[in-house]
Amino acid sequence: MQSFVAWFKSHSGFLDDSSLGIVDLQGQGRGTMALKDIPENHTLFTLPRSLTLSIRTSTLPSILGAETWEAFKLGQGWVGLIFCMMWEEARGSASKWSEYLASLPISFDTPMFWGPEDLEELRGTAVVDKIGRPDAERDYYEKLIPAIKTRPDLFPPDSIAHLYSLERYHIMGSRILSRSFHVEKWDGQSNDEDESEANTSAMDVDAADSPDKGDHNEPEDDGGSDEDDADDPADVAMVPMADLLNARYGSENAKLFYEESELRMVSTKPIKAGEQIWNTYGGPPNSDLLRRYGHVDLVPLPQGDVGNPADIVEIRADLAVSVVTGNRAELSSSSTNTSIQERIDWWLEEGGDDVFVLETDLSVPEALPSLVRLLLLTETDWEKARDKGKPPKGKVDSQVISLLLQVLSQRLNEYPTSIEVDEELLRDGKLTLNKRHAVIVRLGEKKILAGALEKLREVEKSLLSVGAGDKVKRPAASKEPGDARRSKKARR
Ligand SMILES: C[S@@+](CC[C@H](N)C(=O)[O-])C[C@H]1O[C@@H](n2cnc3c(N)ncnc32)[C@H](O)[C@@H]1O
Numbered sequence: 001m002q003s004f005v006a007w008f009k010s011h012s013g014f015l016d017d018s019s020l021g022i023v024d025l026q027g028q029g030r031g032t033m034a035l036k037d038i039p040e041n042h043t044l045f046t047l048p049r050s051l052t053l054s055i056r057t058s059t060l061p062s063i064l065g066a067e068t069w070e071a072f073k074l075g076q077g078w079v080g081l082i083f084c085m086m087w088e089e090a091r092g093s094a095s096k097w098s099e100y101l102a103s104l105p106i107s108f109d110t111p112m113f114w115g116p117e118d119l120e121e122l123r124g125t126a127v128v129d130k131i132g133r134p135d136a137e138r139d140y141y142e143k144l145i146p147a148i149k150t151r152p153d154l155f156p157p158d159s160i161a162h163l164y165s166l167e168r169y170h171i172m173g174s175r176i177l178s179r180s181f182h183v184e185k186w187d188g189q190s191n192d193e194d195e196s197e198a199n200t201s202a203m204d205v206d207a208a209d210s211p212d213k214g215d216h217n218e219p220e221d222d223g224g225s226d227e228d229d230a231d232d233p234a235d236v237a238m239v240p241m242a243d244l245l246n247a248r249y250g251s252e253n254a255k256l257f258y259e260e261s262e263l264r265m266v267s268t269k270p271i272k273a274g275e276q277i278w279n280t281y282g283g284p285p286n287s288d289l290l291r292r293y294g295h296v297d298l299v300p301l302p303q304g305d306v307g308n309p310a311d312i313v314e315i316r317a318d319l320a321v322s323v324v325t326g327n328r329a330e331l332s333s334s335s336t337n338t339s340i341q342e343r344i345d346w347w348l349e350e351g352g353d354d355v356f357v358l359e360t361d362l363s364v365p366e367a368l369p370s371l372v373r374l375l376l377l378t379e380t381d382w383e384k385a386r387d388k389g390k391p392p393k394g395k396v397d398s399q400v401i402s403l404l405l406q407v408l409s410q411r412l413n414e415y416p417t418s419i420e421v422d423e424e425l426l427r428d429g430k431l432t433l434n435k436r437h438a439v440i441v442r443l444g445e446k447k448i449l450a451g452a453l454e455k456l457r458e459v460e461k462s463l464l465s466v467g468a469g470d471k472v473k474r475p476a477a478s479k480e481p482g483d484a485r486r487s488k489k490a491r492r
Pocket residue numbers: 027028029030031105178179243244245246247248292293294295296
């Protein structure tokens with residue numbers, strides 16, 4: 001670390017090393033610690049924008065030329081930045097970032113690097129479908145390697161196997177996934193609108209004099225190809241020193257701000273000597289923490305347990321459709337398969353959700369009973385709803401409740417084990433790190449499902465006592481369908 005700090009300072013980085021120490025922390029790698037009491041709003045370190053590593057600052061894009069950059073689509077997603085990092089690393093001491101790159105990890109606890117046995121432990125969780133290894137590898141084979149082959153003068157063929165290997169590519173991708181920031185170009189002023197934007201990133205960079213703006217970049221996969229990742233890939237930057245800060249749910253006490261020519265890490269709360277200096281990664285659920293960073297958060301929960309208060313469970317709309325259609329005969333619905341397909345297509349076209357998200361407040365998002373009711377409508381009512389352009393409201397009656405109970409129970413069965421088994425596995429303490437992480441992620445999700453099921457059963461009981469068929473509002477207040485936190489837009 002000493003040579004990294006010396007490098008940082010020799011490149012115009014300022015570090016208040018009387019206040020901040022870089023330390024090794026059990027189970028967290030390196031982190032930063034207050035060496036004395038730090039008041040709020042204290043500058044911990046600054047660095048010039050030119051010391052960040054991005055496709056704006058690396059020498060590669062100009063050497064390769066704009067035409068090649070564009071021809072191989074290196075400006076889309078993360079492949080360009082990965083390429084720049086490989087290039088800068090390959091240049092050794094000729095690169096401005098050699099000491100920085102040498103200080104970064106080369107192994108990760110993220111599921112991207114897990115074997116099939118460990119991955120099986122994540123069955124049912126929101127992690128499995130989002131790892132994105134095939135997308136990342138497609139970029140490597142279809143963009144990076146063909147671009148490299150056009151310039152043997154820059155990339156000698158005998159260097160490709162070690163300097164530009166698929167393994168190095170994944171290492172760089174994982175460094176970006178767990179450590180990059182979103183640093184916008186300076187436009188001369190802070191932009192209040194952006195400040196209030198959803199915090200979708202891992203670590204935050206705020207426009208100076210305007211806390212809570214900008215983010216540690218949070219692309220969805222190594223290919224950066226997710227539809228939500230519409231940000232300019234040139235804004236994705238590696239920020240030396242700032243990426244040494246760890247994060248824990250609800251613990252943030254420092255934040256990175258950007259100014260015209262420099263970035264500044266500032267304390268956002270008083271920090272006592274000996275306390276860790278924490279950034280925020282945006283408060284993701286454990287499934288995302290594990291996928292992007294390779295760790296999970298366990299903090300005390302209001303009900304006395306420990307877990308991550310930001311945990312969620314995703315329920316695919318397909319599951320709700322299969323439960324409702326599987327019950328059709330019993331429900332004596334007159335709808336045909338064609339009509340059901342028409343309803344699903346219409347739902348999606350209207351921007352209905354194809355994934356419903358349950359949170360730790362255990363509310364069922366209104367969009368889920370709304371979809372169930374759409375599927376239950378008689379042909380005449382379905383045609384009316386379609387003509388009005390309005391799906392049914394998310395109210396529940398005993399029929400809808402019974403279907404929701406089946407949806408949630410079937411979702412619970414998608415995990416390989418029960419809550420009791422997972423609790424026992426954790427108590428036992430014999431799990432490997434990957435397995436322990438997988439059990440924590442799936443247990444957090446299962447507890448949400450179990451809690452939501454219990455809540456629904458209570459509503460079912462109260463409905464039965466009021467009289468079958470009575471409609472009531474959903475069991476607990478939840479936001480409208482389309483609320484970004486609870487539900488996702490249809491993806492086809
Ligand atoms: C931005 S880096 C922080 C610096 C990092 N600890 C290091 O040694 O370089 C993010 C990584 O730090 C680790 N980390 C951050 N917060 C953590 C936490 N609360 N518990 C365990 N590991 C954590 C994870 O490995 C994560 O991928």
